[in-house]
Amino acid sequence: MVTDDDAVLAAVGPRLRALRKSRGTTLTQLAETTGISVSTLSRLESGERKPNLELLLPLARAYQVPLDDLVGAPPVGDPRVRLKPIKHADAVIVPLTQHPGGLQAFKMVIPTTRSEPDPRTHSGYEWLYVLSGTLRLVLAEHDILVKTGEAAEFDTRLPHWFGSTGTAPVEILSLFGPQGERMHVRAKPRGE
Numbered sequence: 001m002v003t004d005d006d007a008v009l010a011a012v013g014p015r016l017r018a019l020r021k022s023r024g025t026t027l028t029q030l031a032e033t034t035g036i037s038v039s040t041l042s043r044l045e046s047g048e049r050k051p052n053l054e055l056l057l058p059l060a061r062a063y064q065v066p067l068d069d070l071v072g073a074p075p076v077g078d079p080r081v082r083l084k085p086i087k088h089a090d091a092v093i094v095p096l097t098q099h100p101g102g103l104q105a106f107k108m109v110i111p112t113t114r115s116e117p118d119p120r121t122h123s124g125y126e127w128l129y130v131l132s133g134t135l136r137l138v139l140a141e142h143d144i145l146v147k148t149g150e151a152a153e154f155d156t157r158l159p160h161w162f163g164s165t166g167t168a169p170v171e172i173l174s175l176f177g178p179q180g181e182r183m184h185v186r187a188k189p190r191g192e
Contacts, residue, residue, distance in 0.1 A: 011072050017045040023099035034058040064098045090114050106174045115166035119159035125177045127153040133170035137162045
């Protein structure tokens with residue numbers, strides 16, 4: 001006899017596979033993010049392995065979804081998206097992307113205390129848009145002020161740092177491509 005619990009557990013694998021495919025993530029990428037082997041992830045998605053908390057918790061973290069979404073708990077009717085801010089050094093970062101890998105979107109609030117450049121390099125490509133304040137961007141030998149409503153994009157393999165001018169906090173949107181993906185912004189010029 002099949003119980004309600006058996007039906008819920010049987011639906012987890014297909015739900016995990018659909019979620020991974022909708023996010024454009026491979027089993028290998030997911031394995032790197034979660035620390036769960038590719039073969040275990042594959043058996044979990046195919047239903048050959050029963051889900052447990054040791055497997056579902058890292059997956060929920062990787063996908064940035066509540067555990068309820070993975071097991072198919074009924075919706076509670078609250079449509080609000082509850083973003084969880086992260087305090088990193090002295091900045092507040094709100095991840096806006098809900099999946100691992102590929103382009104990642106963040107909203108950042110940078111305080112006045114982050115005003116001393118400490119350029120770093122890493123692989124990837126970054127696009128920044130200033131929502132409020134003035135962003136100080138040090139990029140290789142350039143020291144640039146990016147004002148409200150302006151954007152900047154750069155290859156993160158160049159030594160770079162961004163922060164406040166020291167006079168006021170800065171609020172920005174950041175799009176980051178870890179594999180060097182560039183943003184493609186197409187705007188039609190005025191008057192056309």
